Amino acid sequence: MKTIETQVAIIGGGVTGAGTLRDLALRGIPAVLVEKGDLASGTSGRNHGLLHSGSRYAVGDPESARECIAESRVLKVIARHTVEDTGGLFVTLPGDDPGYADRLIRAGRDTGIEIEEIPVSKALRMEPHLNPAITRALLAPDATIDPFRLTMANVLSAVEHGQQALTHVEATSLIREGDRVAGILCRDRKTGERFAIRSRMVVNAAGIWGRRVCQMANLDLAMHPSKGSMLIIDYRVNRVVINRSRPASDGDIIVPGDTVSLLGTTSRTVDYDAIDDLRVDDDEIDVLLKDAENLIPRISRTRALRAYAGVRPLLAASEGKDGREISRGLVLIDHETRDGLAGLVTMAGGKLTTYRLMAEKLADYVAERLGVNRPCETRQAPLPGSEKPVPIRRTSKKFTGVSESVVGSTHYRHGERVHQVLGGEKANFALVCECEMVTAGEVRYAIKTLGARDLIDLRRRTRLGMGPCQGGLCAYRAAGLMEELGAVDADTALTMLAEFLEERYKGVRPVLWGDGMREMEFIYWLYEGLFGLGAGDGSQTETQAPERDVP
Amino acid sequence: MIELENISFDHCLKCTVCTVYCPVAKATPLFPGPKQSGPDAERLRIKNPELVDDSLKYCSNCKRCETACPSDVRIADIIQAAKWTYWRRRTRPRDFLLAHTDLMGFWGTALAGLVNRAAGAGVVRYLLDIFVKIPKERPFPKYSTSTFKRWFRDHGPDPSVHPDQAVYFHGCYVNYQNPGLGRDVVDVLAALGVGVRITNEKCCGVPLIANGYLDRARKHARHNIEGLARAADQAGGPIVTASSTCAYALMYEYPGILRQDNRAIADRIQYLTRFLAPRLADRPDVLKTPVPLKVAYHAPCHLARMGGVVDTVEVLRRIPGLDPRLLHSECCGISGTYGFKKELYPIAQDVGADLKEKILAVKPDLVVTDCETCAWQIEFLTGLRVVHPVTLLAWSVRGGASSPV
Ligand SMILES: Cc1cc2nc3c(=O)[nH]c(=O)nc-3n(C[C@H](O)[C@H](O)[C@H](O)COP(=O)(O)OP(=O)(O)OC[C@H]3O[C@@H](n4cnc5c(N)ncnc54)[C@H](O)[C@@H]3O)c2cc1C
Ligand code: SF4
Ligand code: SF4
Numbered sequence: 001m002k003t004i005e006t007q008v009a010i011i012g013g014g015v016t017g018a019g020t021l022r023d024l025a026l027r028g029i030p031a032v033l034v035e036k037g038d039l040a041s042g043t044s045g046r047n048h049g050l051l052h053s054g055s056r057y058a059v060g061d062p063e064s065a066r067e068c069i070a071e072s073r074v075l076k077v078i079a080r081h082t083v084e085d086t087g088g089l090f091v092t093l094p095g096d097d098p099g100y101a102d103r104l105i106r107a108g109r110d111t112g113i114e115i116e117e118i119p120v121s122k123a124l125r126m127e128p129h130l131n132p133a134i135t136r137a138l139l140a141p142d143a144t145i146d147p148f149r150l151t152m153a154n155v156l157s158a159v160e161h162g163q164q165a166l167t168h169v170e171a172t173s174l175i176r177e178g179d180r181v182a183g184i185l186c187r188d189r190k191t192g193e194r195f196a197i198r199s200r201m202v203v204n205a206a207g208i209w210g211r212r213v214c215q216m217a218n219l220d221l222a223m224h225p226s227k228g229s230m231l232i233i234d235y236r237v238n239r240v241v242i243n244r245s246r247p248a249s250d251g252d253i254i255v256p257g258d259t260v261s262l263l264g265t266t267s268r269t270v271d272y273d274a275i276d277d278l279r280v281d282d283d284e285i286d287v288l289l290k291d292a293e294n295l296i297p298r299i300s301r302t303r304a305l306r307a308y309a310g311v312r313p314l315l316a317a318s319e320g321k322d323g324r325e326i327s328r329g330l331v332l333i334d335h336e337t338r339d340g341l342a343g344l345v346t347m348a349g350g351k352l353t354t355y356r357l358m359a360e361k362l363a364d365y366v367a368e369r370l371g372v373n374r375p376c377e378t379r380q381a382p383l384p385g386s387e388k389p390v391p392i393r394r395t396s397k398k399f400t401g402v403s404e405s406v407v408g409s410t411h412y413r414h415g416e417r418v419h420q421v422l423g424g425e426k427a428n429f430a431l432v433c434e435c436e437m438v439t440a441g442e443v444r445y446a447i448k449t450l451g452a453r454d455l456i457d458l459r460r461r462t463r464l465g466m467g468p469c470q471g472g473l474c475a476y477r478a479a480g481l482m483e484e485l486g487a488v489d490a491d492t493a494l495t496m497l498a499e500f501l502e503e504r505y506k507g508v509r510p511v512l513w514g515d516g517m518r519e520m521e522f523i524y525w526l527y528e529g530l531f532g533l534g535a536g537d538g539s540q541t542e543t544q545a546p547e548r549d550v551p
Numbered sequence: 552m553i554e555l556e557n558i559s560f561d562h563c564l565k566c567t568v569c570t571v572y573c574p575v576a577k578a579t580p581l582f583p584g585p586k587q588s589g590p591d592a593e594r595l596r597i598k599n600p601e602l603v604d605d606s607l608k609y610c611s612n613c614k615r616c617e618t619a620c621p622s623d624v625r626i627a628d629i630i631q632a633a634k635w636t637y638w639r640r641r642t643r644p645r646d647f648l649l650a651h652t653d654l655m656g657f658w659g660t661a662l663a664g665l666v667n668r669a670a671g672a673g674v675v676r677y678l679l680d681i682f683v684k685i686p687k688e689r690p691f692p693k694y695s696t697s698t699f700k701r702w703f704r705d706h707g708p709d710p711s712v713h714p715d716q717a718v719y720f721h722g723c724y725v726n727y728q729n730p731g732l733g734r735d736v737v738d739v740l741a742a743l744g745v746g747v748r749i750t751n752e753k754c755c756g757v758p759l760i761a762n763g764y765l766d767r768a769r770k771h772a773r774h775n776i777e778g779l780a781r782a783a784d785q786a787g788g789p790i791v792t793a794s795s796t797c798a799y800a801l802m803y804e805y806p807g808i809l810r811q812d813n814r815a816i817a818d819r820i821q822y823l824t825r826f827l828a829p830r831l832a833d834r835p836d837v838l839k840t841p842v843p844l845k846v847a848y849h850a851p852c853h854l855a856r857m858g859g860v861v862d863t864v865e866v867l868r869r870i871p872g873l874d875p876r877l878l879h880s881e882c883c884g885i886s887g888t889y890g891f892k893k894e895l896y897p898i899a900q901d902v903g904a905d906l907k908e909k910i911l912a913v914k915p916d917l918v919v920t921d922c923e924t925c926a927w928q929i930e931f932l933t934g935l936r937v938v939h940p941v942t943l944l945a946w947s948v949r950g951g952a953s954s955p956v
């Protein structure tokens with residue numbers, strides 16, 4: 001069996017694993033990361049993308065709030081090309097307890113978060129579509145962050161420092177030598193290949209799946225999966241993050257993210273076994289839409305693009321106390337001290353916003369065990385693309401023969417790396433996805449530099465297929481291009497296309513009405529009627545064409 | 552209710568039919584087409600106004616994309632609005648001149664002899680080309696020595712002798728360049744027992760919109776809505792216009808891109824042939840003189856957008872002796888002031904090339920079209936004489952000398 005030798009093996013390519021891979025890289029500690037799906041395909045790709053200022057926790061969980069405000073300030077600099085400093089509003093609706101706003105202002109003062117009350121008229125000017133009936137408005141330093149690009153940028157930085165990140169590779173078991181862990185056994189889910197990674201430390205950054213990793217070592221870790229569903233709206237109906245000024249509950253936040261707005265969220269306990277097959281329930285959609293409409297009335301007239309759910313990786317802080325002692329904070333579990341098993345460390349809990357801090361704690365722990373005493377650098381070192389702030393207009397002027405909207409969108413996604421993405425041949429300018437302005441150059445970059453292995457990977461790296469047609473009009477072009485670039489062979493390209501459509505359908509199904517339904521019918525006609533995908537010729541794609549179920 | 556914002560892009564299916572029908576996208580790779588410039592890019596502009604494309608300038612606002620769209624996306628409106636909302640305004644003397652048709656018309660008619668001669672003179676055209684960026688090849692429409700308004704005031708027939716009355720919105724072209732067409736309208740309506748009133752109208756606003764003078768266009772819109780509504784109340788009849796573009800503006804641009812409440816007139820405006828078609832069906836006898844001509848009929852884009860082509864065709868078919876040939880629908884390319892701009896002129900001519908061929912293939916005696924700017928372009932492209940459908944009707948109604956036959 002092939003064996004990779006390294007110092008550290010990291011299980012999990014979410015933002016925590018990616019951040020740890022990079023932190024170790026900057027300290028000169030070689031590491032290899034394995035991710036069973038794609039980077040950010042777990043919880044890291046299934047959240048609101050809110051860069052918490054901490055305001056949402058300030059009243060109930062000041063500890064987390066302090067972490068958030070400190071980390072968000074760091075990320076606004078080191079990850080600036082993945083962050084939009086939108087600001088956030090906390091609004092009180094008629095019927096809400098107006099006292100909550102006062103508590104929030106006080107809590108902000110205690111935790112060091114600048115939360116100030118502004119006149120309602122000013123809030124309405126900032127956010128013209130906001131419900132004009134609001135009675136109070138607070139302004140907080142919330143921002144938005146793109147979790148996909150954040151994760152990719154961390155991995156890219158690490159890889160450029162010599163680390164390895166293997167996607168679609170699952171850790172199947174731990175290699176044990178007596179009472180220490182000495183590496184992992186893996187399987188490539190695309191090729192079926194099995195191999196070993198031998199290392200002095202194994203980092204369990206598998207998020208909610210971390211319990212399963214612990215089980216590989218016969219250890220238990222009590223986790224309480226809590227599902228949250230979210231809904232994506234066709235375009236940006238709001239410019240700033242809008243929170244409802246009340247204790248956290250369902251449907252109380254609308255986050256502008258790239259070209260869309262995101263409605264969040266619900267909170268439902270699910271069985272641990274359900275975490276691999278999350279479904280958005282119809283009544284969740286109703287709740288999300290109704291509550292969001294209270295904040296922004298026009299939501300009801302806007303097309304919903306897709307719905308998805310994530311699971312909060314919450315940990316029972318002290319076991320046995322029936323779930324109520326659940327911590328949202330980050331928890332590092334030193335299995336050597338806790339279970340007498342050396343070489344394994346688990347990180348659990350936390351947030352996207354605090355990923356860097358989690359990575360720092362993990363890397364501190366690992367470095368100490370390995371006897372390396374280089375300090376953490378990620379607090380200052382900018383991520384690739386975020387080196388310095390460059391205005392979009394200036395970038396647009398550097399390219400001729402391509403629309404400003406194309407250059408601007410690419411710049412937005414890749415920061416200063418836009419020159420690698422679009423530079424060189426003019427053929428790079430050809431548009432593949434017209435909803436989100438993804439070019440052939442960007443597809444090439446995503447494959448060659450960001451390690452995309454299929455269409456769904458491509459979507460996470462570029463936003464290809466995330467717009468109103470949800471990939472209907474670009475997936476086949478991208479599949480062709482991937483084949484041309486040698487990323488896949490022709491047969492795989494077809495299977496990949498079918499998988500992409502299936503994945504698309506899963507996301508779209510909960511919101512099939514109105515224009516979304518018309519779109520679905522059109523795409524169905526296009527693929528099945530025009531391209532014959534799923535035509536009864538016994539090809540493998542037949543049963544997979546998801547549009548068959550359209551009611 | 553008046554819609555304050557055009558969010559019709561949200562209904563776009565991405566079917567791309569609009570781009571297939573866009574004459575400009577077909578003529579030049581510099582324009583990415585209505586889908587990308589309209590509904591696609593609108594989402595990006597909402598996200599960040601800096602993402603506005605310079606290539607929006609290539610859209611001629613012909614509205615063929617809107618006619619083709621199965622989702623009722625108001626694509627051309629989205630593009631026009633984006634231009635003037637997100638672009639940093641740069642005023643050019645040329646665009647000011649082209650936009651202000653009434654101002655130009657006032658001086659043009661006052662100094663018609665001089666202006667017409669100057670506009671025809673090589674040196675002047677050369678200078679205009681270099682300094683003002685109006686292409687020297689493009690002929691200027693000639694100004695009339697007197698306006699339609701003045702003629703109507705002095706010689707207009709008394710409307711009250713007729714059982715019915717209509718308010719006639721004549722538009723700048725009739726007023727300053729072709730008062731004869733206005734007289735044709737008056738005569739045809741009179742033959743059908745409809746008396747004509749006019750108002751102290753201002754330019755409908757289309758050239759202002761095309762050149763970014765939206766505030767002024769709004770002012771004109773308010774003035775026209777008020778004046779026309781009052782006159783229509785008094786007349787107890789409809790408002791008609793023989794300019795397809797003016798009609799489109801009064802009906803759709805006012806509540807659309809200009810966001811003006813036009814409900815006081817919306818239901819009462821009719822493009823002239825729509826008003827005439829049923830009346831001519833009742834009274835075919837008024838078309839007494841045959842007009843034995845083979846004519847090629849070009850349907851203007853804006854008339855097609857309103858669904859008005861059928862009416863004009865029906866009216867033409869009623870003219871005795873006339874042999875109307877319907878051309879396959881194409882854009883002529885000029886799109887109002889678009890073809891008068893040096894940087895867009897080659898595109899306008901490329902767009903018009905197909906139409907030219909189709910017209911020449913018919914070998915007509917005359918070309919007929921409802922739109923004045925289409926008429927200029929077709930005369931320029933083919934060298935043939937172009938007339939308005941109402942002029943043909945007038946020949947048949949009046950008979951004898953007025954006809955060129
Ligand atoms: C509904 C919801 C909304 C949220 N909103 C926000 C927000 O707005 N802002 C914010 O800051 N935080 C938010 N969070 C929290 C945040 O998303 C998570 O805390 C964070 O993404 C966790 O990242 P992670 O890397 O630890 O876990 P994950 O992203 O889940 O990464 C774990 C990875 O490990 C992989 N893996 C598992 N087992 C194996 C194996 N055996 N071999 C190889 N790989 C394996 C998985 O495929 C997965 O990709 C939200 C969470 C939820 C559920
Ligand atoms: S209005 Fe005409 S030129 Fe403009 S996008 Fe539509 S079809 Fe093309
Ligand atoms: S024709 Fe209409 S629905 Fe189709 S792409 Fe164009 S705007 Fe969208």
